[in-house]
Amino acid sequence: MKIGFFGPAGTFTEEAASTLEGDLVPYDTIPEVFQAVHMKEVDLGVVPIENSIEGSVGVTLDLLAHQYLLKIKGEITIPISLNLLINPDAELEDVEVVYSHYQPLSQCRMFLERMGVRTQATRSTVEASEIIKNEKNGAAIGTRRAASLYGLKIAAENIQDHANNMTRFVVIDHDDHAPTGKDKTSVVLCLSDDRPGGLYEILGEFASENINLTKIESRPSKEKLGRYIFFVDLEGHRKDIKIMNVINMIRSKVGYIKILGSYPQEGDD
DSSP states (O other), rough: EEEEESSSTTTHHHHTTTTSSEEEESSSSHHHHHHHHHTSSSSEEEEEEEEETEEEEEHHHHHIIIIIIOOOEEEEEEOOEEEEEEEEEEEGGOOOEEEHHHHHHHHHHHHHHHTTTTEEEEHHHHHHHGGGGTTTTTEEEOHHHHHHHHOEEEEESSSOSSOOOOEEEEEEESOOOOOSSSEEEEEEEEEOOTTTTTTHHHHHHHHTTOOEEEEEEEEEOOTTTOEEEEEEEESSSSTSHHHHHHHHHTTTTEEEEEEEEEEEOOOOO
């Protein structure tokens, strides 16, 4: 089993992917992971989809909705502990610029404001660690594993602005998961026309069957300004009779609907 993940080694996505059994294969970008699964270079892919502080990862949602027929086969949620990493020869007061992926930079905004430093976004937390290996005035926000891999020291621990910082990752495959009895289904839909009560009518179909929605989020449709698509997570498997009935019921009321996958539900969502 080969598992592609948004790498390189030392990222939180690697930590999530390592909970699965198989050989891990890093890719530089989230689209590259999708393409690798699509072309069957790897058996599964692991990518971030949502953070409890910063919200959804737009590129993952867009690739699922618009570009690939891949399915969500599983979800993995891990706590995120962010650390300020510096060169072994540097001290905290030497730091003038902090590098990291834009998500950790956002998650540590208040800490960075108190430091009074410049920030620079990178493709990953590990790329930030590589940059500062020989830079005394730079720091990176990253993982303990990254510090170990790149010979850095931790200048400050748990610097995220909120203690309950969790990131949800999804496992992507050509097929989703068989029913387990405790499942979640993700769908994306677009209303056929913009009218008062249109979305309320769709959501009412789920309520009438007592189907709990664990998430609903809108994103631009990429067709024109002011037109949106809606991502919905709901309890149950797409093969459950009542889920099938509701999906069939709303097909005639929406312009577009796509089942992104059914998979075991983690925790107590």
